[in-house]
Amino acid sequence: MRKTFQLHVEGKNRDRVLDAVKHEIRKYIKRERRRDLPEGADFWDFDCRFGRSKEDAAMAHLSAVTGLINTVAAEGGSQFYVEILAKTGKRQPRPAGVAEGRGMEEADEGGDGA
Template structure:
């Protein structure tokens, strides 16, 4: 999704328009997540950009996009650009730290009394 959204359209409430834009973005992400993954990938990662225009758009985490939409809306901006591209990725498991297992064992001793 590469799209410039307008926040002020004549005849429409700007707050309702902002909510409709957020809904459209969430719907797009859900649709992309439903697609079948290619062989070797185990989740969909999203490369996102957000800015006032295409030229000044900066990389951003997917979870921050709606917050930035609110910021632009409250600042009185007329429009903003959103780019969300899905790509297959492989999530690697985290290594458990040995110290955390020792802490869990010491906590178990507390309940033995």
């Protein structure tokens, strides 16, 4: 998805337009995640860019896109550009001994009731 969204649409409430834009982005992400994974891939990852225009778009994390949209809307911006491209991801194995004993530590802290 590479698109410039307009926040000022004549005859429409700005808040409803903002909600519709967020819904369209979420719908796109859900649709991409439903696609079949190629051989050897574990999950769908996304490369994201965000800016007020295509020329000043910078890399952003997928989880930060909604907050960036809210920031542009709060500042009174009339448009923004978002680019979300799906790519495959491969999970990295955990190093030995890391986060495996974490559950035991939590049980030891509150287990005796004293």
